[in-house]
Amino acid sequence: MTLLVQTLILGLLIGGIYALMSSGFTLVFGVMKIINLAHAAMIVLAAFFTWWVWDLTGIDPLLLGVVATPVMYGFGWVLYKTVIARVHRADHELAMVASFAVAIAASGVMSLVWGTELRAATPSYFNTSLEIGSIVVPHAQLYACGGAVALLLGLYVLLRRTFIGRAIKACAENRDSAELVGINVERTMAQMFAIGAATTGFGGAALSVIYQFFPESHFVWIGRILCVVILGGLGSLAGAALGAAVLGVGETITAIYIDTQWATTVPYILIIAILVLRPQGLLGERMRADGAHA
């Protein structure tokens, strides 16, 4: 019983971080209907940034997530303006291929800059934990998850309660109509993409503390993110939160009760199973637009 509770707690803590990591991805999908395969490369980039500054200055890596956020916002904005917007305009499927190319090229650049060894930020609390009875809650996971949940709530408020949030929603619904009512669509899209990228700032910081990583580990992370959004229904923020919890718990259960080496297969098995059995995701409802696109 204790083991189960322990497993669930660890799974949910990881799930909170997965949710933040997937939120930007699902936002971009919801608006542009593209799979941004460079999203995980941005997370690893943010992780390298965090680790690098931590290594140089000793500043707390999770706090550095606050610095990494605007940095990644800027990166996302530039990526959108130079690549994504251009390709998306010409052929929206090619935009996915372009994002894949960016991911591969980025992992090459990261290898050149930071090398291919395994890295991890190890602040004072990286292997200490809070003990409640016989339940162990690692500090790093707890802080990272707390930060992630706070940022997710912030993102939710931003999208629901501010002008830019409503403008993004309008662009997602109908770009032409948004343009007609005076929304600067191009600018809004760039901001949206940049906000999506900004979520990788803290996501990467959390990754650098909790996991070991190297440039090509973005393939593993894109797998997890894809699983989260497929579980939750592509484009749904609330769905992503649920999907993240399911994946976090699923992976942890597999790792503890079966074997760690099988835990890595969980995201891919879930992706294929969901797409065969329930492609609209766990929460999703089939809507009118699913049947007919004119």
Next chain:
Amino acid sequence: MIAAVVTRAADRVASARKWLIAGGIVFVGCIPLLTSSAYIQNVMILTFLMCVLGLGWNIMSGYTGYISLGHSAFIGIGAYTAGILAERWQVSPFLVAPLGGVAAALVAFLLGLTTRRTRGPAFVIVSFALLELLGLLARNLSSLTGGSQGLAMPLPDWDLTFYNWPFYYSLLALVLLSLWMTRAIRRSKFGLGLVAIRDDEDKAAGIGVLTPVYKSLAFMSSAVLVGVAGAVYGYYVSYLSVSTMFDIVLSMQVVLAVLIGGRGTFWGPVLGAFIVVPLTELTNTTIGGLDAGAFRLLMFGGLLLLVTMLLPRGILPTAGAWLTKLKAGDTGRTGARLVESGLPTVPPSLRDESAAVGGDVLRVEDVVMRFGGVLAIDQASFSVPRGSITALIGPNGAGKTTLFNAIDGTYTPAAGDIVLEGKSLARADRTRRAFRGIGRTYQLPRLFNSLTVLENVAAVNSSFSVRRLAASAVSGEEAARATELLEFVGLGDYLDVKATDMSYGQKKLVELAQVLMLDPAVILLDEPAAGINPTLLRRLADLIRALNESGRTFVIVEHDMQFVLALADRATVLARGQVLMSGAPDVVSRHPKVMEAYLGDDFVLEKTMGGATT
């Protein structure tokens, strides 16, 4: 002047083409005889592998339009299958290589199952997930695959002087086989259906393209030869490791190769392979040291990025467009006028049903449609008598198009039934409804833009048969029928025009011809009169009348009351998802309830108020 020179040059190239191809194959076949350089032979072998992979990818992602980012998975499947079986049975891997192809085709079939209910972006995800999952399985199931230790293939037992020859020639044969298969697919009705799926899958399903079968077959043919090539490749490298056999970078390189050459073209994958592989080998030999891997990722990622941004269509289509531009001259007949003629004669290939009498062709029974919390159709019932033209009218948002979508199987109603010729359609999907006799056009015409007008009509199937899949795309009996129907709707001069180049009104006529190709029991027209000029409108009315006289039944959704009520002999009014009433057009159109539904209940009120103040 230039145009003439270019045209002559192009013609000469075209006639020399056959010889060029034959010469190229002979030359490539002679390379091992001409040079014993293991380096050159190795580059050629890897290029052949990339050709097979690219040609396979092109069937799935070029022609059918499902972009795969995990195609190298089929190489791994083929290699591991052959490796494991060769070890178990103690036979040459060459002997079991075809089984590698079978295994790859089986996995491709399973992959196809995920596309039953999902499209584009989801498929990109699942193709990637499949590659990663298979890699992990190969790593974890170590008793079978050797895990991260890898799997050693048996050593070749032939003379080392000819060491590469068996690999070289078997992969070359696989390239030729892939080319032959691609050509066969492209020229068949099956290939036409694949392009239709790429352009508009829902529409394709509605005109009798049995999309699950087409996609499964396409995916399997896209994988089978790649699997065989993977087995040969595994034997060639003599040692299977997970990271080289399930390699995401190889998956990226094949996308790069085909995009460079030209996605959806015949020679594009081959051209791309001959560019990408030598480039890879060149950089392998020039860049060394610790950072070599990183540089390669940067270079290929960057190259793919540049191609998507600067050369998205690829070399061959771009060069083709250039040539056409230089040639100029033939501008097609898109500007020609429609000639008004009398009542058109219905082509004999359509069943004459004017003799059939009585009963309802189609009945809509208590259909309920919900979208989330919105009740779009609320227990709608009406019937369409045989041989009638039934107008389905009602204000915007009444649910008319939604009802069409429920009838043709685009949507599944929450309750109620659709009955055609006395039999429920509840269990029939969209394509089977097309086979059973429901033909439908769209408010905004939906044609397959990369096909010609004739191909658009020839792509239609009124039933499914394996033999028909193999039938030639645009010749034979069916093409003759398609031509006849296009002549009937007045587009006989436009057979070879690309669908995109047709005007809006002409597209509607092409769509009508597509529907007629099904020889349907009932034809559903969604706002046929919207946005077309008066001449075309009269033509359309004539066509509908002529078809109706030969016994064809119509249901027409329309806002142009003058047009539709003149044609119709029955009208059903829909408002807020409910059927208000059905009856003779002139009775229905004057009924107060109908006026109210269209104009609102305050219409009458305002009028009396206006009267009072003056």
